[in-house]
Amino acid sequence: MVFEGPLRADADSILARYPEDHRRSAVMPLLYLAQSVEGSVTREALREIGALLQITTAEVEAVASFYTMYRLRPTGTHVISVCTNLACKLRGAEAVFEAAHEATGVAHGAELSDDGLFTVHEEECLGVCDFAPAVQINFCSHDTVSPERMRELVAGLRAGEVPSPARGPAFDSFKAASRALAGLEEVPSA
Amino acid sequence: MSLWFEPRLTRDWDDPSMIGLDGYVAKGGYEALSKALAMTDADIVDVVKSSGLRGRGGAGFPAGMKWGFVPRDTGKPTYVVANFDESEPGTCNNRELVERDPHRLLEGMAIAALAIGCETAYLYVRGEYLWQSMVLERAIAQAYAAGHLGPDVQGSGKRVDVVLHRGAGAYICGEETALLNSLEGFRGQPRLRPPFPAVEGLFASPTVINNVETLMNVPDILVRGAEWFRELGTEKSPGTKMVTVSGKVERPGNFEVPLGTSFRIVLEELAGGVLGGRALKAWTPGGSSTPMLTAEHLDVGLDYESLAEAGSMLGTAAIMVMDDTDCVVDCATRMVRFYAHESCGKCTPCREGSWWATRVLERLEDGQGQAPDLPIMRDLGTNLMFRAFCALADGTASVINSSLQHFPDEYEAHVRLGGCPLKVEHLEEVPA
Ligand SMILES: Cc1cc2nc3c(=O)[nH]c(=O)nc-3n(C[C@H](O)[C@H](O)[C@H](O)COP(=O)(O)O)c2cc1C
Ligand code: SF4
Ligand code: FES
Numbered sequence: 001m002v003f004e005g006p007l008r009a010d011a012d013s014i015l016a017r018y019p020e021d022h023r024r025s026a027v028m029p030l031l032y033l034a035q036s037v038e039g040s041v042t043r044e045a046l047r048e049i050g051a052l053l054q055i056t057t058a059e060v061e062a063v064a065s066f067y068t069m070y071r072l073r074p075t076g077t078h079v080i081s082v083c084t085n086l087a088c089k090l091r092g093a094e095a096v097f098e099a100a101h102e103a104t105g106v107a108h109g110a111e112l113s114d115d116g117l118f119t120v121h122e123e124e125c126l127g128v129c130d131f132a133p134a135v136q137i138n139f140c141s142h143d144t145v146s147p148e149r150m151r152e153l154v155a156g157l158r159a160g161e162v163p164s165p166a167r168g169p170a171f172d173s174f175k176a177a178s179r180a181l182a183g184l185e186e187v188p189s190a
Numbered sequence: 191m192s193l194w195f196e197p198r199l200t201r202d203w204d205d206p207s208m209i210g211l212d213g214y215v216a217k218g219g220y221e222a223l224s225k226a227l228a229m230t231d232a233d234i235v236d237v238v239k240s241s242g243l244r245g246r247g248g249a250g251f252p253a254g255m256k257w258g259f260v261p262r263d264t265g266k267p268t269y270v271v272a273n274f275d276e277s278e279p280g281t282c283n284n285r286e287l288v289e290r291d292p293h294r295l296l297e298g299m300a301i302a303a304l305a306i307g308c309e310t311a312y313l314y315v316r317g318e319y320l321w322q323s324m325v326l327e328r329a330i331a332q333a334y335a336a337g338h339l340g341p342d343v344q345g346s347g348k349r350v351d352v353v354l355h356r357g358a359g360a361y362i363c364g365e366e367t368a369l370l371n372s373l374e375g376f377r378g379q380p381r382l383r384p385p386f387p388a389v390e391g392l393f394a395s396p397t398v399i400n401n402v403e404t405l406m407n408v409p410d411i412l413v414r415g416a417e418w419f420r421e422l423g424t425e426k427s428p429g430t431k432m433v434t435v436s437g438k439v440e441r442p443g444n445f446e447v448p449l450g451t452s453f454r455i456v457l458e459e460l461a462g463g464v465l466g467g468r469a470l471k472a473w474t475p476g477g478s479s480t481p482m483l484t485a486e487h488l489d490v491g492l493d494y495e496s497l498a499e500a501g502s503m504l505g506t507a508a509i510m511v512m513d514d515t516d517c518v519v520d521c522a523t524r525m526v527r528f529y530a531h532e533s534c535g536k537c538t539p540c541r542e543g544s545w546w547a548t549r550v551l552e553r554l555e556d557g558q559g560q561a562p563d564l565p566i567m568r569d570l571g572t573n574l575m576f577r578a579f580c581a582l583a584d585g586t587a588s589v590i591n592s593s594l595q596h597f598p599d600e601y602e603a604h605v606r607l608g609g610c611p612l613k614v615e616h617l618e619e620v621p622a
Contacts, residue, residue: 017353019310022393024375028358053375066377066534067358069317081318085279086478086524087436087510124361124528125279126318129436129508130286130443139320167289168321180320181356187328 002034002045003052010184011052017183024053027063029182031070036179040071068121069139069181071174076112076119078157079174080104081136082150084122087129092146096133097122099147103154117158119174131166138177140165195422198430199406200446203290209325211332214293220338222409226301227346234305238408240416242428247273247364247401248476248505250427250494253408257398259388260306266395270302270311271373274402275357275364277316278477279528280508283432283444284402288322291406292329298405300339300350301412306398309349314369317358326354361532365580366399368534379534380580403432423449427493431504435461437511438468449493453483456492456509468513472596476505478525479585481592482518502592517612518600522593523551529586540583543574547590554601557609564601567594 003011010033018025027049034045041064043057050057064070071079082097097120101108104118112119128134131143137153143166145153153163162172169188171177179185207213214220226234239254260268272295276284288295299311315323330352333339341349355373357363363372367381370392391397407429411419420428427449433456436442440462447456453473457463464470470485475492481502483490490500497504512521530544547570550563567590574587594601603611 019393022374025355025373027375028356028372031358032356062377063375067317067360069357069359084524085528086474086521087280087442089521089524090437090510090512090516123318124531125277125281127276127282127285127316129280129282129434129510132436132442136318139318141321165321168324171320177320180324181317181358183327183354183356185324187324187331189328 002037002042002048007033007037010182013184014182015052024055027053027055027060028067031060031064032178032182033184035070036175036182036184039077039175040073040075071119073111074116075174076104076106077117077173078138079119079121079177080154081121081123081126081139083124083126083128083132083134085125087125088132088134091132091144093133095147096135096145096150099150100135100154103151118154137163137165138171138174139181140168140170140177142166195430195448197446198410198422199287199291199294199403199432208291208293209289209329211293211329211336214291215336218413219293219409220297220336220344222412223297223300223338224344225412226304227344227348231305231307234301234412237416238305238411241411241419242416242426243404243407243411243419244427244494245401246403246407246431246506248278248479250504253400253404256388256400257302257305259386260396260398261389262307264396267310267393268306268308269392269395269397270299270306270308271366271369271392271397271399272299272311272313272402272405273364273366273369273399274313274315274319274322275369276319276402276506277361277364278479278506278508279525280436280474280477280510281434281506282436283434283507285319285322286444287402287406287432288319289325292325293333294406294409295326295402296329296333296339296352298408299352300343301408302398302400302405303350304348306396308398310351310353312373312392313352313354314363314373315354315356316363317356323354323356330354360534361528362534362580362582365582368580369399370397377534379536382579424491424493424495426495427504431492431507433492433507433509435509435511437473437509438465438513438516439463439511440465447492450491450496452489452491453509454488457488457511461511464511464513468515470511471514471516472512472518472521472593474508474510475502477508478510478528479581479588480505481588482596483592484596515612517555517610518593518597519551519555519604520610522589523548523555525589526551526586529582529589533582537579537583539574540578540586543570543578543583544586546570547574547586554604555610557604557607559605561605563605564594567601
């Protein structure tokens, strides 16, 4: 079981966000919640979400597979997303993407590094074109990242450091970020 | 440089306290909502109509008119949905607006809700904007605690709830009907229109969907009036517009300008000119989906009409600048690869066409192109434009058509030289 104990309470609080006769809307935050526990979305989680929403596993999977932020395959502790879309490409993003592969040891086309620490993902526009090349680590933004900076960031993560993002708090893993994406993280007061 | 007009959306950008409720209220925040509560909903719609505010999400549809389309006698609830999916390549102004001034969005949403009798407004945020969505969650909590949202808005007895919903990485979910499917828990694929969302939108009920920047203009319009709003901008494109400038410029960033301001002023005065003083080659006026323009178009005004006349569109006013060292075929390849990746797969022209176009462009850039590839590209461009289920494919076609139109020689050179003419190794192969 994925959703038991406190997680079942989390799932219920997500369900309560939506009108009673439109509970299906909760599928996206529930997928994030499952991902926050397991580090990716497993078959078991798909089944349980289907049962909660009274839809088939296939329907849940159809949603999960549509979006890039749900990972249906084994995933690193840290997910490094490098935008290579035009604004970033014009500012040297391809070399940053290469550096991410080299530094993490993730082969092109592979899901994760042999040590299980990293997944590298080529991104479309991250909406930070004003600070290109844009990178996210566990969905926290790092601005104007050079290849050298990328190597430093990876070395820091290997040493157990959590790099401070350009804005907002740092999430120390893909799982932790997924919990915030489910809307379950307290926001520090302004 | 000092601005030549009074900024609106950005006027308090240097005040960090605006991120919190107290800072916002100290600057007059939520007074527009009080004013709206004292008006009839028809009057709210009317003032937005007379302001001439047009949707900032890309299409430029008049906001007041859209609100006016919502039928009020269906017996169903009505919904407001704020579109904060902002995924058009080159675009990031909604992000900074929210980072610096989140309550203005909530106030705009609440006013839109009052205008159409809506009790639950949804705020759809792209998943990658995790921090920005948390800024909004905090602002929502503050607004509830202060009674600006919730079951009894400012003691009026009216209810306005705001529910935040995160996307998960799909450009197509910015398209309004795909967004609705995503919000209902389905794959984010567009719906057939009509029925338009104003009649049958979220949960098959009348729904108004507006862009973040559109909604953030609304509080000022209520407080200062439609005439004031029209003091800046042009007759048909009133007000200011946030523009994002990125790529090969000295100072990339988000800038607010009156609609109609020339690209030259934005590039030279605000963005500091082309990076390293190089020559301007090409630019997108409104994100990668809008046909690219060239150095010939420096004096075109950034507004809906002028850009249409120049053969392009205002789109999201996301200007990506390419200089004379950038290969147009290479840039077009990257842009088209984006559309191939983001195609939702529902219709054939887009799903297959963007895939083929990427293959052809990649082989041109790699030096494997053949003479027949150019007519193939023209054919693909023609068959994608206005022939697919939604406007995503028009973006693909725009990249193809505009790059071929303005830079035919560069395409031909790729075939003739067997590679990219801008890469030095190939230049050496050019016969003397
Ligand atoms: C492929 C595609 C992507 C879009 N993405 C966005 C987006 O990210 N944000 C947005 O506000 N509008 C986007 N739109 C436009 C919306 O469909 C819709 O017109 C808009 O949200 C309406 O708001 P407005 O009238 O305030 O501009 C997109 C349209 C298409 C075809
Ligand atoms: S044009 Fe593309 S994105 Fe739009 S419905 Fe067709 S396949 Fe989907
Ligand atoms: S193009 Fe990279 S963040 Fe926009």
